[in-house]
Amino acid sequence: xxxxxxxxxxxxxxxxxxxxxxxxxxxxxxxxxxxxxxxxxxxxxxxxxxxxxxxxxxxxxxxxxxxxxxxxxxxxxxxxxxxxxxxxxxxxxxxxxxxxxxxxxxxxxxxxxxxxxxxxxxxxxxxxxxxxxxxxxxxxxxxxxxxxxxxxxxxxxxxxxxxxxxxxxxxxxxxxxxxxxxxxxxxxxxxxxxxxxxxxxxxxxxxxxxxxxxxxxxxxxxxxxxxxxxxxxxxxxxxxxxxxxxxxxxxxxxxxxxxxxxxxxxxxxxxxxxxxxxxxxxxxxxxxxxxxxxxxxxxxxxxxxxxxxxxxxxxxxxxxxxxxxxxxxxxxxxxxxxxxxxxxxxxxxxxxxxxxxxxxxxxxxxxxxxxxxxxxxxxxxxxxxxxxxxxxxxxxxxxxxxxxxxxxxxxxxxxxxxxxxxxxxxxxxxxxxxxxxxxxxxxxxxxxx
Amino acid sequence: xxxxxxxxxxxxxxxxxxxxxxxxxxxxxxxxxxxxxxxxxxxxxxxxxxxxxxxxxxxxxxxxxxxxxxxxxxxxxxxxxxxxxxxxxxxxxxxxxxxxxxxxxxxxxxxxxxxxxxxxxxxxxxxxxxxxxxxxxxxxxxxxxxxxxxxxxxxxxxxxxxxxxxxxxxxxxxxxxxxxxxxxxxxxxxxxxxxxxxxxxxxxxxxxxxxxxxxxxxxxxxxxxxxxxxxxxxxxxxxxxxxxxxxxxxxxxxxxxxxxxxxxxxxxxxxxxxxxxxxxxxxxxxxxxxxxxxxxxxxxxxxxxxxxxxxxxxxxxxxxxxxxxxxxxxxxxxxxxxxxxxxxxxxxxxxxxxxxxxxxxxxxxxxxxxxxxxxxxxxxxxxxxxxxxxxxxxxxxxxxxxxxxxxx
Numbered sequence: 125x126x127x128x129x130x131x132x133x134x135x136x137x138x139x140x141x142x143x144x145x146x147x148x149x150x151x152x153x154x155x156x157x158x159x160x161x162x163x164x165x166x167x168x169x170x171x172x173x174x175x176x177x178x179x180x181x182x183x184x185x186x187x188x189x190x191x192x193x194x195x196x197x198x199x200x201x202x203x204x205x206x207x208x209x210x211x212x213x214x215x216x217x218x219x220x221x222x223x224x225x226x227x228x229x230x231x232x233x234x235x236x237x238x239x240x241x242x243x244x245x246x247x248x249x250x251x252x253x254x255x256x257x258x259x260x261x262x263x264x265x266x267x268x269x270x271x272x273x274x275x276x277x278x279x280x281x282x283x284x285x286x287x288x289x290x291x292x293x294x295x296x297x298x299x300x301x302x303x304x305x306x307x308x309x310x311x312x313x314x315x316x317x318x319x320x321x322x323x324x325x326x327x328x329x330x331x332x333x334x335x336x337x338x339x340x341x342x343x344x345x346x347x348x349x350x351x352x353x354x355x356x357x358x359x360x361x362x363x364x365x366x367x368x369x370x371x372x373x374x375x376x377x378x379x380x381x382x383x384x385x386x387x388x389x390x391x392x393x394x395x396x397x398x399x400x401x402x403x404x405x406x407x408x409x410x411x412x413x414x415x416x417x418x419x420x421x422x423x424x425x426x427x428x429x430x431x432x433x434x435x436x437x438x439x440x441x442x443x444x445x446x447x448x449x450x451x452x453x454x455x456x457x458x459x460x461x462x463x464x465x466x467x468x469x470x471x472x473x474x475x476x477x478x479x480x481x482x483x484x485x486x487x488x489x490x491x492x493x494x495x496x497x498x499x500x501x502x503x504x505x506x507x508x509x510x511x512x513x514x515x516x517x518x519x520x521x522x523x524x525x526x527x528x529x530x531x532x533x534x535x536x537x538x539x540x541x542x543x544x545x546x547x548x549x550x551x552x553x554x555x556x557x558x559x560x561x562x563x564x565x566x567x568x569x570x571x572x573x
Numbered sequence: 574x575x576x577x578x579x580x581x582x583x584x585x586x587x588x589x590x591x592x593x594x595x596x597x598x599x600x601x602x603x604x605x606x607x608x609x610x611x612x613x614x615x616x617x618x619x620x621x622x623x624x625x626x627x628x629x630x631x632x633x634x635x636x637x638x639x640x641x642x643x644x645x646x647x648x649x650x651x652x653x654x655x656x657x658x659x660x661x662x663x664x665x666x667x668x669x670x671x672x673x674x675x676x677x678x679x680x681x682x683x684x685x686x687x688x689x690x691x692x693x694x695x696x697x698x699x700x701x702x703x704x705x706x707x708x709x710x711x712x713x714x715x716x717x718x719x720x721x722x723x724x725x726x727x728x729x730x731x732x733x734x735x736x737x738x739x740x741x742x743x744x745x746x747x748x749x750x751x752x753x754x755x756x757x758x759x760x761x762x763x764x765x766x767x768x769x770x771x772x773x774x775x776x777x778x779x780x781x782x783x784x785x786x787x788x789x790x791x792x793x794x795x796x797x798x799x800x801x802x803x804x805x806x807x808x809x810x811x812x813x814x815x816x817x818x819x820x821x822x823x824x825x826x827x828x829x830x831x832x833x834x835x836x837x838x839x840x841x842x843x844x845x846x847x848x849x850x851x852x853x854x855x856x857x858x859x860x861x862x863x864x865x866x867x868x869x870x871x872x873x874x875x876x877x878x879x880x881x882x883x884x885x886x887x888x889x890x891x892x893x894x895x896x897x898x899x900x901x902x903x904x905x906x907x908x909x910x911x912x913x914x915x916x917x918x919x920x921x922x923x924x925x926x927x928x929x930x931x932x933x934x935x936x937x938x939x940x941x942x943x944x945x946x947x948x949x950x951x952x953x954x955x956x957x958x959x960x961x962x963x964x965x966x967x968x969x970x971x972x973x974x975x976x977x978x979x980x981x
Binding site for chain 1: 593595596631633634667668670671684686691706708724730731732733734736737741755756758774777778780794795813815833834836852855856858872873874876877890892895911912913914930935950
């Protein structure tokens with residue numbers, strides 16, 4: 125069995141662990157275990173029978189030739205189980221190893237939960253380990269920096285307030301060149317929806333804001349975006365275990381929507397943000413359900429197509445496959461609506477196997493890709509199960525992968541490149557923008573005639 | 574201000590121009606409707622059909638100040654500034670945003686960025702010193718002072734260890750506190766503007782309040798926005814304690830009860846009472862006044878907490894079973910809506926109004942009953958001094974702007 129190194133090259137782990145003392149670990153973890161390690165933690169750890177049924181569900185285990193250390197139960201045995209047994213009295217090297225396992229060897233994808241006869245939620249346990257590590261200051265550097273950005277700017281990419289507004293203006297200007305009369309309405313109080321995105325959109329993928337604006341304009345949607353913090357729905361603090369920052373982010377997001385008096389929030393194509401908005405962040409704050417209803421882009425596209433507000437002018441001819449993001453499929457069951465959208469837009473759809481709630485994670489989720497370059501090689505070493513699934517779809521003709529999630533894009537792009545799969549990636553929004561009827565084009569053509 | 578009951582059509586913006594109308598604002602007295610019109614790469618602000626003398630490359634964020642002056646954020650020659658009644662501030666910047674007004678509207682401030690430095694400008698005069706970043710700008714009630722969270726020290730990209738040492742402070746009138754913190758949030762002025770309190774993170778895992786740069790000795794797992802008591806100048810903050818969320822005054826619990834959550838809190842204008850949005854248990858929301866929660870519970874949200882000007886009543890917007898309405902002193906209006914605007918009390922506190930939305934129409938409701946006509950868009954109601962008349966400002970489905978005074 126190959127030995128896993130704990131030399132990470134990650135200063136967030138190495139330097140932080142070097143500063144720890146056993147006393148400090150025992151004190152901090154003892155406090156957290158006492159205050160936050162309730163019945164759920166004990167029930168999960170005590171219920172696990174080590175039956176191993178979870179193992180085959182895990183792409184880390186499958187990609188590492190069934191090495192039991194990478195099985196979900198194996199990860200529990202290397203982290204929280206001994207930690208509980210020793211009541212937090214573990215050494216710094218143990219903490220580093222536990223951080224490495226919890227932050228970089230588990231995507232928190234919850235696929236294993238579906239195979240556990242007792243419903244033990246290993247993702248929740250790994251998040252708890254991350255929480256413990258975070259309280260000790262042991263967090264991979266890149267994702268910690270992202271969480272710091274959240275704490276300062278309330279977005280994940282250090283986008284300053286003027287940069288956000290300016291980017292929206294820029295996209296509005298670009299889109300208005302294509303579509304006469306188009307606006308991106310910032311701060312329009314009383315609109316039907318607040319559209320929220322994640323910070324990589326203004327930072328790297330501004331065309332997605334452009335495309336959304338074109339779609340909403342064509343569909344006659346009454347919408348707005350906040351000019352204040354709260355426009356970013358993403359949340360890496362949820363994945364570093366900084367629940368207090370997570371709560372702060374979600375409060376800003378929902379209070380922006382309440383201040384703007386919108387009926388609901390529509391969020392862009394992101395998976396983890398949905399988990400934060402719909403499940404974890406809202407609940408940490410005490411909101412059982414989101415205080416303002418939240419609609420994921422998949423559902424919203426489905427509504428626009430189903431109602432005829434967006435009409436399809438031509439279908440995409442390239443054979444496509446669909447990657448079901450964990451948080452929107454296993455998390456919220458949006459996989460059938462995603463297929464309805466695909467059916468409306470694509471001529472040649474090749475189903476990936478397994479699919480829907482059984483789909484295999486892209487390997488980027490759970491903040492793993494956000495742990496950055498020091499862990500990329502290890503992430504790709506755990507990608508063969510996903511690559512096999514993609515390759516199978518490719519052999520049956522698929523050339524384009526549609527993935528309605530930002531982190532999935534990052535993970536799948538790396539896998540496609542690493543395994544030389546020769547496939548490209550699109551968001552659903554890319555396809556809608558490409559295939560939708562654009563009435564202004566017809567007007568232009570008629571005028572040209 | 575004209576309080577004669579009746580309804581009049583003030584403006585029809587669609588008749589003003591063929592240009593694209595991108596934004597609207599209504600004056601506090603309801604006599605003027607302003608719009609940003611955009612065409613051929615320029616933006617023009619128009620008030621009751623009369624354009625400002627100067628047009629701009631861009632204009633947005635139309636806001637009437639409480640004293641009735643009209644402001645917009647405007648861009649010309651690649652520079653941004655604030656224009657007031659058509660006249661731009663003399664100073665222009667790389668960017669300007671978030672216009673703020675003093676209570677009377679006589680002083681205006683905005684966040685500005687110039688050459689990568691971030692600062693505030695008050696009535697066109699920028700702070701002497703700029704920072705790496707700036708957020709959470711506030712203007713004191715009388716307008717004499719400004720405060721904001723600033724990044725006072727440089728941070729190399731990804732330097733998580735330097736971040737933990739603290740690079741953020743509150744700058745008051747451009748001068749940063751001597752102490753820096755891991756984070757600072759939501760500074761607030763004392764009623765006499767002599768002090769500033771803010772949420773701070775003193776270490777990555779400890780939160781507290783700092784007053785004029787000095788943190789409380791007591792640390793907490795989390796805190797929200799602090800407030801100064803108008804009565805005695807003490808500072809209160811919702812804080813997460815080992816027993817639950819509590820309202821804490823000057824570092825010590827103020828109320829004997831703790832909650833699953835305490836969000837925003839507000840003082841009565843006379844400082845004799847304090848109210849907070851609280852969750853007595855998970856998913857159950859209400860308002861607690863002086864530590865005593867209302868009996869009513871709301872399953873989704875409580876927002877817009879406010880006291881009446883006479884300090885006698887407390888109101889909030891509430892969302893329950895998918896519908897919004899208003900609650901006041903523990904009693905909700907009989908009807909519920911798709912959306913409600915913030916509560917507006919009459920000056921003596923005897924009446925309560927808000928605009929409400931059903932389907933695509935907005936109506937003003939006073940004490941739970943409709944007042945005036947339904948509109949496609951309505952603005953917040955305004956009471957006259959003795960609270961017997963309410964001003965309704967709305968835009969009809971045909972795009973006509975009406976000013977309507979309703980006798981109550």
